[in-house]
Amino acid sequence: NAGVTQTPKFRILKIGQSMTLQCAQDMNHNYMYWYRQDPGMGLKLIYYSVGAGITDKGEVPNGYNVSRSTTEDFPLRLELAAPSQTSVYFCASSNQGGETQYFGPGTRLLVL
Amino acid sequence: DAKTTQPNSMESNEEEPVHLPCNHSTISGTDYIHWYRQLPSQGPEYVIHGLTSNVNNRMASLAIAEDRKSSTLILHRATLRDAAVYYCISGANSKLTFGKGITLSVRP
Numbered sequence: 001n002a003g004v005t006q007t008p009k010f011r012i013l014k015i016g017q018s019m020t021l022q023c024a025q026d027m028n029h030n031y032m033y034w035y036r037q038d039p040g041m042g043l044k045l046i047y048y049s050v051g052a053g054i055t056d057k058g059e060v061p062n063g064y065n066v067s068r069s070t071t072e073d074f075p076l077r078l079e080l081a082a083p084s085q086t087s088v089y090f091c092a093s094s095n096q097g098g099e100t101q102y103f104g105p106g107t108r109l110l111v112l
Numbered sequence: 113d114a115k116t117t118q119p120n121s122m123e124s125n126e127e128e129p130v131h132l133p134c135n136h137s138t139i140s141g142t143d144y145i146h147w148y149r150q151l152p153s154q155g156p157e158y159v160i161h162g163l164t165s166n167v168n169n170r171m172a173s174l175a176i177a178e179d180r181k182s183s184t185l186i187l188h189r190a191t192l193r194d195a196a197v198y199y200c201i202s203g204a205n206s207k208l209t210f211g212k213g214i215t216l217s218v219r220p
Contacts, residue, residue, distance in 0.1 A: 035210070040212075042212045042213060044210075090156070100146075100161070101208065103155030103156050103157065105154065105155055106154070
């Protein structure tokens with residue numbers, strides 16, 4: 001099992017550009033999550049999904065969009081990148097809500 | 113999710129036990145207590161979780177107070193590889209809230 005994979009590892013964006021952060025898991029987990037972590041801070045939940053076709057907002061959803069067309073994939077879309085979105089983004093999955101979450105290695109995003 | 117409170121940092125010597133405290137005074141009866149840790153430049157990883165009874169696994173032990181308002185993560189013999197940020201989280205739903213955690217430094 002590869003677990004949770006994320007691509008790319010690092011990306012530099014210009015203000016106003018758009019991009020999609022990819023996340024995939026091969027554990028057949030129902031729940032998937034996107035977090036962001038700013039320097040020296042804890043993780044903040046952006047969006048989560050309880051299954052294919054179902055997504056819901058977390059604590060900081062503004063400026064992001066998600067979709068969940070399959071159990072395996074949960075991409076995060078940034079439409080108009082802003083410097084405030086400079087952060088490290090982590091994707092995670094769990095079998096059920098409240099159960100152990102398994103995290104990917106993260107995507108470091110720099111918006112200039 | 114119930115709010116948790118942890119010290120900002122703690123230091124330990126290598127090969128000595130480490131006790132990392134956490135307060136969760138507003139925890140509800142069905143909330144589990146989860147501990148995750150984050151090594152430098154990596155994503156968080158699960159350490160241990162429990163509800164009422166003390167728990168042991170290969171990584172650590174979790175001691176839960178009888179009133180469940182506090183808990184302690186115990187690393188029995190700290191190694192340099194245990195230097196990380198440790199997050200204590202209480203919750204029963206899918207929205208686990210990761211605070212700043214406690215930064216553990218291990219001295220050789």
